[in-house]
Amino acid sequence: MLLQPEHAAHIQQLADLLKRNHLTELEIERSGVRIRLRHEPTVRATTTHTVETVQHPSTSSGTAPVAQAHQPADTDGLVTITSPIVGTFYRSPSPDADPYVEEGDYVRKGQVLCIVEAMKLMNEIESEADGRITKILAESTKPVEYGQPLFLIDPGATP
Structure with a gap:
């Protein structure tokens, strides 16, 4: 398929949308033309020294507030991997697969x-x-929130 000038502009707009919203993949189909964009963003690693606790008021619908994972206070020298987006956290690629990583x-x-x-x-x-x-x-x-710590990594450790 030849890339038409109007398609190039549309693809650039989609790429900008992908990056602005911190998405890794976007697929769209219109008039028989399918465009799939994939972007591998780098996850910002930060070392944190404070922990913020957010209290969620319980709602009248009877749902319990989401429990927040508490980061240990002693994280000096450790790299904290945080969630770049709001979403659902999965340790494995599918329910029956082994987790990507384990502690240790x-x-x-x-x-x-x-x-x-x-x-x-x-x-x-x-x-x-x-x-x-x-x-x-x-x-x-x-569920995880934007900026929520997911992993602590000791960069000084050796294999």
């Missing part, structure tokens, strides 16, 4: 650690550092 596993920079699903899009979250997973801070199949 040695990981390499760029290795997939988990998936965060947002609006039916599966976003692979990658390690930003070589090191050992010291703590998994989120529970599989539970």
Whole structure:
């Protein structure tokens, strides 16, 4: 298929939308033309020294507030991998598959650690550092917030 000028502009708009909303994949089909864009964003690794607790008031519908994972206070020297989006946290690629990583596993920079699903899009979250997973801070199949710590990695650990 030849790329028409109007298609190029549309593809650029979709690519900008993908990056602006921190999505990893976008697929659209119109008038028999299917466009699929994939972007591998880098997950920002940050070292945090404070923990913020957010209290959610219970709603009248009877649903319990979402339990927030508490990050251990002693994270000096550890790399914290946070969620780049709001979504559902999955430790494995499918319900019957083994988790991507376990506590104690040695990981390499760029290795997939988990998936965060947002609006039916599966976003692979990658390690930003070589090191050992010291703590998994989120529970599989539970919601996570933007910026919520997911993993602690000790970059000083060796394989």
